[in-house]
Amino acid sequence: MPSASLFDSIVGGPPLIQRRAIAKAITLLESTRADHRAQADVLLTRMLPHTAKSFRLGISGVPGVGKSTFIEVLGLYLIDQGHRVAVLAVDPSSSISGGSILGDKTRMEKLSTNENAYIRPSPSSGTLGGVAEKTREAMLVCEAAAYDIVLVETVGVGQSETAVANMTDMFVLLQLPNAGDDLQAIKRGVMELADLVVINKADIDSAAATRAQAQITASLRLLGLHGHPDRAHHDRQQWHRKVIQISALSGQGIEGFWAAVLEFKNLQMSNGQLSTRRQHQALSWMWERIDVGLKQMFQNNPAVRERLPALSAAVQSGRMAASTAARQLLNACDPGRDLGSMAEMKMVPGSSPA
Numbered sequence: 001m002p003s004a005s006l007f008d009s010i011v012g013g014p015p016l017i018q019r020r021a022i023a024k025a026i027t028l029l030e031s032t033r034a035d036h037r038a039q040a041d042v043l044l045t046r047m048l049p050h051t052a053k054s055f056r057l058g059i060s061g062v063p064g065v066g067k068s069t070f071i072e073v074l075g076l077y078l079i080d081q082g083h084r085v086a087v088l089a090v091d092p093s094s095s096i097s098g099g100s101i102l103g104d105k106t107r108m109e110k111l112s113t114n115e116n117a118y119i120r121p122s123p124s125s126g127t128l129g130g131v132a133e134k135t136r137e138a139m140l141v142c143e144a145a146a147y148d149i150v151l152v153e154t155v156g157v158g159q160s161e162t163a164v165a166n167m168t169d170m171f172v173l174l175q176l177p178n179a180g181d182d183l184q185a186i187k188r189g190v191m192e193l194a195d196l197v198v199i200n201k202a203d204i205d206s207a208a209a210t211r212a213q214a215q216i217t218a219s220l221r222l223l224g225l226h227g228h229p230d231r232a233h234h235d236r237q238q239w240h241r242k243v244i245q246i247s248a249l250s251g252q253g254i255e256g257f258w259a260a261v262l263e264f265k266n267l268q269m270s271n272g273q274l275s276t277r278r279q280h281q282a283l284s285w286m287w288e289r290i291d292v293g294l295k296q297m298f299q300n301n302p303a304v305r306e307r308l309p310a311l312s313a314a315v316q317s318g319r320m321a322a323s324t325a326a327r328q329l330l331n332a333c334d335p336g337r338d339l340g341s342m343a344e345m346k347m348v349p350g351s352s353p354a
Helices: 004-012 015-030 034-050 067-080 135-144 206-222 254-270 273-300 302-316 322-333 339-344
Strands: 055-061 085-091 117-123 149-153 170-175 196-199 242-245
Touching (some): 004 015, 004 034, 004 135, 015 034, 015 117, 015 135, 055 067, 067 149, 067 254, 117 135, 135 149, 170 254, 196 254, 242 254, 254 273, 273 302, 302 322
Parallel strands (some): 055 149, 055 170, 085 117, 196 242
């Protein structure tokens, strides 16, 4: 079981000892060993009363948009305002070698040496959603250590790189001034999730930044994500997505960015949506872990492992449909229950299959 000293060091230890304890705890959380998972579960349970007191900010954007520079400048600004900042940065893992560069601490040199900041780079290890598998748990560790601002930097924006929006209080999307045409600006999947769109590097080409701001604002309005312009000032209980310009390298617009974040936070707290959002996220997290656990149990099932090579070969050679092989493998987990037949059963409300 985790020692009391690890918990005590995380919750109230001196800065240097606390940072080492946080790193040790996150490493424990990331371990796949069963005994480590049991220790991590106990540690998380002990820490829960000390969590949920921070503001969780997710930051995403295409590679090269300046996420690391933006986070360092923002982090230093927040520390000057009296905050403690934790950064969970996720680096993509190679699909070939499985390795990651994990260079975020190097890119955030000033922030990484500040005693009021903690930066943890983690490999995505092939996890979809742009975040590492244990990012949520690492976030709880940082909150228990009294970091009141937690920044989650994702791998980058793509079709499935949006899980960060389901674990943070606010999701920020960084864009470049010359990001592309209207089709690029109105990618609905990402825009629906973004609470704030930020045009970074606006100082390089102010005209292009202004065009991008107008274009994305129009796109949000077209998608119904911006709120009706004639009603926006009357509905003060709802957040209307904004598009702002900044230059992280020069620090231009950082104060205005944080003002927009505080406006969003205060509004979400006053109307109860922040609490509701976190409740939904907690349940989503539970089911996500169940899905992962069930897949692992399936893969480790002796009957499945015995039949898998032959069925895989049959599918590869075209002798068996993939759906048929999948059903046979699922049935192999519980030979007394035919999942194919169960799917066709007409269930009576309130009842369960025998």
